Amino acid sequence: MAYLHEKIETMPREELKKLQSERLVAQVKRCYERVECFRNRMNELGLTPDDIHGIQDISKLPFSYKNDLRDYYPYGLFAEPMENVVRVHASSGTTGKRIVVGYTENDLQMWSECMARMLTAIGVGKDDIAQVSFGYGLFTGGFGAHGGAEMVGATVIPMSSGNTALQIQTMIDFGATVLFCTPSYAMYLAEEVERLGVKDQLKLRVGVFGAEPWSEDLRQEIAEGLGLKAYDIYGLSEVLGPGVSCECEYQAGMHVWEDNFIVEIIDPDTGEVLPEGSTGELVFTSLTKEAFPVIRYRTRDICSLITEPCKCGRTHVRMRKPTGRSDDMLIIRGVNVFPSQIEEVLLNIKGDDITPNYQIVVDRVNNTDTFDVNVEMSEAFFTDDVKSIKKLENTIVEKLRSTLGISPKVHLVNPKSIVRSEGKAKRVIDNRKGKI
C-alpha cells in the first residue's frame, strides 16, 4: 500500500471523529464570527457556537445552499480578508449569475494534498508524465488536477481542454502516462485514437476522470480504448473542486477525505439525517478550508455512503457514484446547466418572435452529450421566410452559449406545439438514463 500521509489516511475512526469534532467546533466559531450569512442563520435558530461541542451536534447546524453564493456574490461568504485570498474559481449558478469561490495559500495546499493522496494510492508519482486535459480557467478541473500531480512529483503537461488532434499528438510526443479529463472527453479521445490507429504509440497507463456522471460500461470502454486503468473522482467547486473524494487502488467507492470534510446523507425533503447506508442528498462541511468554508452545504447530489473498512487500509468513508440530483440541474458535457438560465435568456430575447415555451432535450450519442433546445415561435413571427428562421435560431444559440458556456442546438417549433401536462410544459427531457 502506498500512502501520502499514512497516519491520517489510516487513522482509526474514533480518532478521526475526534479530529473532526475539534475542527468542526473551531470552524463553526470562525464562520460565526466572520460570515454574516451563517451568523444570521445561527441566530434565527437561537444557536451560538457554544451550542456545538462536536460532530454529534452537526444536525443542529443550519444548511447552506447554492443560492447563498448568488445572494452574497462575489465575496460575501468569504471568511478571510481578500489580502489572504490567493485564487478564485467560478462556475455557473442557478440563474445565470456565476458563483465565486476563493482559496488561501493553505486551501490550495490542502486541495493539492487531497488530489495527491489519490494519485499516490493509484501509483502515480515522479516517474509519471501527466496530461491535464480538464479545462484550465475559472473551472476548477484543470488547476485542481495540476496541483495534485505536481505535489506527487509527476511531470505535468497543462494541456487544458479542446483541440483533440493536438491532444493526441501531445500524448504521443510527450509520452504521457496519466490523463485527466471528463469521462465523455476520454471516450471521444479513445474513438479518435482508434480512428487514427495510434493506440500502440500511447504510453498511458492511468486515467483520472470526473466532473460528470459515467457508468461502469463507459469505464470499460475508455480503459480498452486508451489502454489505461480508469479511476473516478468527485468534487464540486463550492466544497473544493475535484478531489473531495477519490477512488483508491481498489476502485470500490470514492474515499471522502474526512480530516478535511464531514459528509452527511440527508432526506432532501425533510432535511433529516438518514441512517448509515441510506440513499439521500450529499451534504458537506469543510473543516479546514479557510477562504470559503461551507457548513452543511446541500450538494443536491443523490448518493449513498459505504462505511465498511476498505481493503486499502484507509479508514475514510467511501461514497458511491451519485445517482441523480434532487434539483433540476443538468450536467451536460461536464457543464452545470439550470433550466432557469435558459428561461431567462429566452425571456430576454427582444420582440415577439418567440414564446417563453421551451423544451430541453438531452441525450447521449456515441458517449457524447447532445443538447437541444426547442423554442416555440410566435404566431406572428412566421411569414414566408426561411432565412429569418435561421437567423433567429442563430441569435438564440449565441445568447445561450454566452450564458451557459456551452452551445445547444436550437430548433424553432410551431406555436403551442410543446406538450403541456396539467397546464405546465415539461421542460426537460433527459434521455441519457441507462446510457451513462
Add this chain to the structure above:
Amino acid sequence: MLIRQLSMFIENKEGRLSAALKVLADNNINISALSLADSDEYGVLRLIVDDADKAKQALSDSGITVATNNVIAIVMDDQPGGALAALQLLSQNGISVEYMYACIAKVTGKAIMVVRADDCQKADKILGDGGYDTVDPGEFYRI
C-alpha cells in the same frame, strides 16, 4: 394580378407534411400549385389553393403555423428560353426574385411560373407592360 399564396412552417418530423395536406383534403380544398423548400430541420410548404381564407382558417385551427402572402403567376411560352425571357425582363428592371416554382397550365403551349419578387406590385406591372399575361386569381384557382 397578384395571387394569394399560403406558406406553412413544417417541422422535419414524420407525418407533419401529411397532416397539413390532410387538413386541406378534409376541408375539400384543392391545391393548384405547390412547392416545398427544405432545410435540415424544417420546411416551408407553399401552396396556391382554391379558397385561401378557408384553408388558412382550417390549418390554423389544426395548430399548423400558416401565413399568407402575395405572388405573381406568369403565363409563359412552353418552349426553351420561355422562363429566361420573363426573368430577364424582371432583372433588367431591378426586380429580384426571392423564389419561384412552376406549375401546370391547362392551355396547350403555355407554362405557368409562380414568382415571389421583392416588389410584387412593381413586377406585376412590368410583366404586364412587357406583354406577359399574369394569371388572374379567379382563373388560377380553377386550374
